[in-house]
Amino acid sequence: MAVISFGFIFLLCIGVPVVFVLGxxxxxxLLLTTSIPVSIVSQRVFAGLNSFTLMAIPFFVLAGLVMDAGGISxxxxxxxxxxxxxxxxxxxxxxxxxxxxxxxxSGSGSADVAAISAIMQPQLRKRRYDVDFGAAVIACAGAMAAVIPPSLTMVVIAVISNVSIGALFMSGVVPGLLxxxxxxxxxxxxxxxxxxxxxxxxxFSVQRLGRTMWSALPGLVMPAVILGGILGGIFTPTEAAAVAATYGLVIGLFVYRELSFRDLPRLLLRAASISASVMLIIGTASVFAWLIANNHVPQILGEWLRTVSSNPIVFLIIVNLLLLFICMFMETIAALLIVMPVLMPVALSLGIDPVHFCLIVILNCAIGTTxxxxxxxxxxxxxxxGRTVLQVTRKLLWPLVPLLLVLVLVTFVPSVPLWLPRVLGFLD
Incomplete structure (x- = not known):
């Protein structure tokens, strides 16, 4: 395990892309510490990607791109x-x-941030708002796409942790809105x-409100279509992603008419490119996660944590501090695929609800993207x-405060994220 840890840290520190670091x-x-044939790598990559649920990722990515290009945003x-x-x-x-x-x-934080920034930043400058503070607020607000369903991050963590996607989707509604x-x-x-x-x-103008609401109505209906279909058992989350992409295409092509068939190859290639980068990370991280499990790291970590404290609250505090640090340096999907196989067994052994724990991890990852x-x-x-990261970071403190407060609330009051899934019958 020392070899994989040293190799991971060394490659990460010298700037190697995460997908190659993991692989x-x-x-x-494998080569230096085991007699297991290297061919197991290709088998584990295939096993990590052989999931029907993961098909939701390219469809949700396409839905987000279509939404922006088609005028819905x-x-x-x-x-x-x-x-x-x-x-x-x-x-x-x-x-x-x-x-x-x-x-x-859309389910994609970076896509939301890009769309909102492109629309709002010219207005912020024109009205002489503090542009740096505005960028910090937009970054934090857009990051909530990981928490508010449907979310690509939730799809990935549900697959890793074997929890209900529907329950996880519903658990993010209240914390995201807070x-x-x-x-x-x-x-x-x-x-x-x-x-x-x-x-x-x-x-305030009722006429203007009515006009803009009518114009935005096709886009506003999309969440109801996605979540209503999942909750009603009409289709699975993966099928819901395909429905969302198809719905967005229909609206952009035939209702708003801001999309043309000539735009489709570009959007499809962009969606394929983004999805492929995510899938590559998932595939290589599945090998990494398998090695971690094969070396009994979750059990070793669990025993160490029990020597510190067997209190679930203490464990969750440690997890929050650890994840806030890790997510400052790593891409969200990679961080999830590395830490969840290690931390989830420990959380379950301490009696922590898996949906509750997954949402805590997602909130930490969302904060990490900001x-x-x-x-x-x-x-x-x-x-x-058009500002440097340092300039925006100087105004980031106050926008981060409500996100951190909600993280504390979700950590210590499980009923906040679990209330809605229980009311809707996803949890007992």
Whole structure:
């Protein structure tokens, strides 16, 4: 195990892409410390990808790309503007509300951040808002796509941990909305202190609200189609992803008519490229996870943790601190595939509900996408805003506060994430 640990840390520190770090360290460990044939690597990669549930990933990716290219994103932002555009600091409020709406459609945090930033940042500059603070808020709000269903992160962690995707989807609704509400409160407080630039003079208009809601209605129906179909047993989460992609194509091509058939090859290639990068990480990480299990790391870690404390609360505190640190440096999918095979058996042995534990991990990963040095949501928001990561990071503290508070709440009050799955019958 020392070989694989050293190889992993060394390759990661010298900047090797995570997919090669996982594969190379696993192969090196097999060659140097075991008599197991290297052919097992290809078998484990295939086994890690041989899952019908994972087919949801390319379909959800395509749905997100179609949503943005087909005009759904812009119409949702217009509707959010009409709904709360009269509040102090309205542009920040709209960004948060639009992030929640897009999260319920695309399932991809970086895609949401890119879409919202592209629409909102020119307006933030025009109105002389604090662009760095705006980018920090958008990064945090967009990261909630990992928590608000449907979520690519939830699909992956459900496959790894063998938990119900429907239960996991429903467990993210309340914490995700609490995070968005907290960000809106922080944005309002910032706007109240920000001066005249944040004061709104546009009155609320029922006519405008009705017009924008009617325009955005096809896009707003998409979450109901996805989640309603899953909850009603009409289709599986994988089939729901295919339905979402098809629905988005129909809306973009024939309702909004902002898509053309000439755009489809480009969107399909982009979706294939993004999906392939995720699948490569999943495949190589499955070898890594198999080696970890083969070396009895979960049992060793479990015994060590019990020498520290057998209290589940202490374990969850350690897990939160560990994940907040790991997710600062690693891509979300890679982090999940490495830590879940190690931590999940320990959590189960301590009597922690698997859905509750998975959501804690997802929240940590979502926060990790907003924090330097790796944070992909932070990078996207900074890039679109035309600011450096350091400039945006300086304004990141207050937007992170509600996310961390919700993480604490979810950790110590399991009923917060588990209430809705129980009401809907996913859990006993």
């Amino acid at each position: 190379a360290s696993a192969v090196a460990s 812009r119409r949702i932002v217009d509707f959010a503007t009409a709904l709360i555009g009269w509040i102090t600091g309205a542009l920040l409020q709209v960004a948060c509300l639009a992030a929640a709406g897009l999260a319920a459609i 995070c968005i509400a907290g960000l809106m409160v922080v944005s309002y407080i910032h706007a109240r202190r920000g001066g005249e630039a944040y004061r709104e003079s546009t009155p 924090t330097p040095p790796y944070g992909i949501s932070l990078f996207v928001a900074s890039s679109v805003a």
